[in-house]
Amino acid sequence: MTVREPPDPIIRMVDLHKRFGELVVLDGVTFGIPRGLTTVLLGPSGTGKSVLIKHIVGLLEPDSGEVWVDDVRVDTASVRQQYAVRKRFGMMFQNGALFDNLTAGENVEFPLRYHTSHNAAKRRKIAEEKLALVELPEVYDRPTSALSGGQRKRVSLARAIVLEPDVVLFDEPNSGLDPLTSSTVDALISRMKDQLGITFVVITHDIVQALAIGDWIGMLSGGELVEYGPREDFLKSESDVVRGFLARNHTV
Amino acid sequence: MVTALARIGDFGLFCVRVGRSTFRHRPPIARSIEEAYHIGFRSLPILLVISAFVGTNLALQGYNAFVPLGGQRLVGMFIALAGVRELAPIMVASMVAAKAGTEMASQIAVMRIQEQIDALEVMAIDPHWYLVVPRFVGICLVLPALTMISIFTLVLASYLVSVYQLGLNGPEFIQLASATTRPVDLWYCVLKAFAFGIVICLVSCYYGFTTRPGPSGVGRATNAAVVVSAVVCSLLNYVMSEILFG
Numbered sequence: 247m248t249v250r251e252p253p254d255p256i257i258r259m260v261d262l263h264k265r266f267g268e269l270v271v272l273d274g275v276t277f278g279i280p281r282g283l284t285t286v287l288l289g290p291s292g293t294g295k296s297v298l299i300k301h302i303v304g305l306l307e308p309d310s311g312e313v314w315v316d317d318v319r320v321d322t323a324s325v326r327q328q329y330a331v332r333k334r335f336g337m338m339f340q341n342g343a344l345f346d347n348l349t350a351g352e353n354v355e356f357p358l359r360y361h362t363s364h365n366a367a368k369r370r371k372i373a374e375e376k377l378a379l380v381e382l383p384e385v386y387d388r389p390t391s392a393l394s395g396g397q398r399k400r401v402s403l404a405r406a407i408v409l410e411p412d413v414v415l416f417d418e419p420n421s422g423l424d425p426l427t428s429s430t431v432d433a434l435i436s437r438m439k440d441q442l443g444i445t446f447v448v449i450t451h452d453i454v455q456a457l458a459i460g461d462w463i464g465m466l467s468g469g470e471l472v473e474y475g476p477r478e479d480f481l482k483s484e485s486d487v488v489r490g491f492l493a494r495n496h497t498v
Numbered sequence: 499m500v501t502a503l504a505r506i507g508d509f510g511l512f513c514v515r516v517g518r519s520t521f522r523h524r525p526p527i528a529r530s531i532e533e534a535y536h537i538g539f540r541s542l543p544i545l546l547v548i549s550a551f552v553g554t555n556l557a558l559q560g561y562n563a564f565v566p567l568g569g570q571r572l573v574g575m576f577i578a579l580a581g582v583r584e585l586a587p588i589m590v591a592s593m594v595a596a597k598a599g600t601e602m603a604s605q606i607a608v609m610r611i612q613e614q615i616d617a618l619e620v621m622a623i624d625p626h627w628y629l630v631v632p633r634f635v636g637i638c639l640v641l642p643a644l645t646m647i648s649i650f651t652l653v654l655a656s657y658l659v660s661v662y663q664l665g666l667n668g669p670e671f672i673q674l675a676s677a678t679t680r681p682v683d684l685w686y687c688v689l690k691a692f693a694f695g696i697v698i699c700l701v702s703c704y705y706g707f708t709t710r711p712g713p714s715g716v717g718r719a720t721n722a723a724v725v726v727s728a729v730v731c732s733l734l735n736y737v738m739s740e741i742l743f744g
């Protein structure tokens with residue numbers, strides 16, 4: 247079990263514990279997320295990957311431990327401070343979390359409406375740009391309910407990046423996507439990382455995707471981080487869980 | 499027992515959050531008006547029907563009760579006391595709890611389980627402000643108006659039955675009814691309506707926010723919302739009548 251320290255972490259978690267009733271989900275997780283790189287967290291279903299990233303933006307409170315974003319301690323911060331931190335984040339939820347009563351485009355421009363003073367035309371222009379970026383140029387006026395699962399995810403991605411955040415969190419960006427769309431999303435992530443210097447934190451149980459985009463890769467299992475480090479180090483891991491995951495990828 | 503107390507404490511906390519959100523940011527005026535329109539418009543048809551037929555039956559039963567005593571003239575007074583002061587406000591509240599309250603609870607519960615509320619949080623938009631405040635303002639705007647409409651319909655229907663079916667004296671009915679209903683009584687009804695609106699909105703939104711995962715969670719939240727708001731409103735109705743009308 248090796249957990250490496252990244253040189254310039256933007257996010258740090260220290261000895262994080264979280265349980266729901268009897269169920270221990272996080273059992274002492276400590277690690278840092280490198281600035282400007284893409285970090286991928288792998289793990290079998292139900293190990294607490296979603297729970298872990300929800301701690302980063304204060305959606306869940308740890309039972310014990312600390313969560314830091316730069317020099318703000320998120321878990322004990324005031325509501326106002328937390329909101330200030332969240333403005334630096336975009337997040338794509340596992341099933342999109344789009345607002346059903348709005349159109350696709352209105353969903354994308356939603357954060358602009360509340361956090362910028364752009365007028366309607368400007369907002370629409372930005373939203374359409376972001377939709378083009380996720381290769382959905384013509385859905386602006388489509389009601390959210392008329393979108394397919396994959397389209398919903400990409401609209402959600404467009405919404406997550408619309409304010410050009412420092413950090414984007416993805417909860418399973420490609421579950422339910424066909425391989426082609428999935429690699430489009432991967433390419434998109436790589437491009438945005440290079441062009442905009444965004445830090446990505448991606449949760450997945452897809453090893454192919456992890457290796458395609460991950461600069462740093464971690465494996466969560468049994469409430470602990472069993473392996474975490476740069477991709478090359480991760481590939482050399484001795485851990486059974488990691489070897490098991492890697493064995494499923496024939497290209498390695 | 500302990501869980502019930504914890505639940506009440508939790509609800510208190512929720513109310514404090516909503517209160518803070520109400521004053522921390524500018525209220526979403528357009529969306530509040532939209533909510534008011536939505537709540538009012540949706541509840542109005544059923545409200546008119548039920549108010550009218552409660553009015554007719556109050557007149558019939560009032561007549562039946564007073565005939566043996568030789569006081570059938572007093573039906574107008576009975577309507578004013580029972581119908582205006584008591585029945586109309588709680589009837590409107592129950593109906594709005596059943597229509598608008600359940601809708602609030604289920605909409606918010608669905609947003610909770612689909613992580614839309616988390617999404618609002620991450621977008622640094624206070625979900626209490628975004629989801630509860632417009633519904634709160636909307637219901638407070640519309641419930642007193644609905645109550646007045648209900649009172650008017652109820653009295654009109656009972657007047658028609660009293661005069662045209664039971665053969666009572668029309669001017670006398672109006673004179674007794676209006677002598678019994680002081681203007682301040684109508685203000686008290688408005689006060690009741692405000693109180694019921696606040697209860698319905700807070701209770702329904704609370705159950706929505708704290709729903710358990712899954713479709714059964716949404717069903718349970720919706721159900722609990724209407725039951726709890728109806729019970730609390732009824733208790734409150736008793737207490738307020740005791741204080742206001744003595």
Ligand SMILES: Nc1ncnc2c1ncn2[C@@H]1O[C@H](COP(=O)(O)OP(=O)(O)OP(=O)(O)O)[C@@H](O)[C@H]1O
Binds near residue numbers: 451
């Ligand atoms: N709010 C909650 N209340 C109770 N239990 C929860 C809650 N959130 C998550 N859990 C439990 O915590 C465990 C981890 O959940 P989590 O959603 O983080 O898994 P995951 O690793 O994201 O899995 P998947 O890949 O299927 O999304 C699960 O057993 C889940 O039932």
Ligand SMILES: [Mg+2]
Binds near residue numbers: 295296297340417
């Ligand atoms: Mg998950």
